[in-house]
Amino acid sequence: MSTNIIVDAVNVTKQYGDFKALEDLSLQVERGGVWALLGPNGAGKTTFLKCLLGLKQFDGQIKIDGYDIQKDPKKAKYQIGYVPQHPTLYNDMTVQESLRYFGDMRDVKRSRLRELLEFVGLELWARQPVGALSGGMQQRLMLAVALLSDPPVLLLDEPTANLDVNRQVEFRNLISLLVKEGKTVVLTTHLLGDVDHIAEKIMLLNKGKLVIKSSVADLFKQLDLTSQMFVEIPDNSKEQDAISALEKAGANDIQVKGNWYEMRIDPSKKVSILNNLREKSCEITDFKIEEPNLEDAFKKITSGEEN
């Protein structure tokens, strides 16, 4: 199957008693790249991920690379590599035995096991029991197991939540390599830093519904998010000129705090602001810009939903 849609969810509803964890959720994931599944706690992102894996029963339909996860679970699951939030391999098995155990279920050649051990940097630990590995190593081993049958889709549940900063960087680098090989990575995360660093596209869930599906750049445009700009002009006699220059360049919410002028601007108008101030002979001694981030976007979307 090689259509451009690799994950196709149609009208997915998951209900616990009266509570709808997912409500009539439809979304498509195109082949390739890193897709972040975002949302506040209880938004339904982990529930959706587990529906994708066939771990939860639901109403509606999900196809993974063309295979229905409920009607043809074996073939559908064969297309997926899964890395859960917490390492869940058998602690008494060695690294090598774990790869063999799950590899045999997926008809994987022994040479592939060696390749993967090298890819995740665990070749020296092959004979160690899984329980003796550090958290970061176990996470890398989970990634190796997920890659055994070279599946086109990787589902990662909060993959860096339990890793220290260095291990997070290592893990993100591995993910980047896989994306270059053409894999589609869908990850849930509450760490927006993860998204800023590795995801190009986001799917935002709130209250079990898809709120936004977009690239990160498009999201900022859609939400009309502004940058915060700070400019230092020591000459107080130029205050009126400076304010009129800033207004003319499109700055909003201008506030003067001592020598500093604080304002909200369209991210594309930074240079014209500085040019306008120079034309009015306002000497700038310093400036800084805070670009919009996903946290702002997230707040704006979820507050909009609340209202």
Place this chain on the structure above:
Amino acid sequence: MTSPFVMILRKELKDSLQSKWLITFGVTFFFLALGVPYIILGAGGLLPSDYPGMVVGTLVTLAVPLVPLVSLAMSSTTIAGEREVGTMEYLLAQPATKVEVFFGKYVGLVTSLTLAMFLGYGGAELIVYSTNPEFIASFLFALAYSLLLAGAAVGLGFIVSVSVKTRAAAIGTGLFLWFVLVVIYDSGFLGVITVALDADSLLIPLTLANPVETTRILALMHMAESPLRGELGPQAAYLLQNYGSITASRILTAVLLLWVIVPVAISFILFNRQDAST
């Protein structure tokens, strides 16, 4: 490609055979089957010729509480334990169906118990019955019924295992179930109820409602030559009197087979209906 069923069965078998429960069980069984008195009497050259007949009755009396104990202890934790640590969810995220996972574990566990009993019983059997092969049939019956009892207890353990969330709750519930089936029933429970209600007719249904009692009576009924034959108890006497030994034996065997099939079917239905992920 090795089927996930085979992979899971192999792992369950390996884990069970390494478990302390099963090793203790196998060794205990060996010595029960062999009979410590056999060693002492045999060493002194004082072994009576009907010794195997004597020991087989004792063996059933001792095996009946032991078989469900180890079967329930091991089976009640098998799914609950994996669920608690997340390995069950991970296993079900692989290209394996619930049927393969469930029955891989069930068959693996039953096979390991069967092996332990064969080695325990069988090893001792070879030694003891080489002296007198006359009682071999009784011995084989005892072994067969013990295996059926193990199957029934594993099924009951699986119901516990799919119904509770933690390993601790599973083993607690499994041992409580053993306590009810073995200790409470054996402590005059049936007699108290039938006398209190003045209803002898309840004796048989209450007996059949317990696979341990069913096995015990069935096994002892087959030991016609055993010197312990007189200890059958009121239920067996009632059955023999009303149905004759062949029909009574068939009824008990059918009930015991139902005890093997029904609990495993119920536990699978429960397992299949549940979300694989909490």
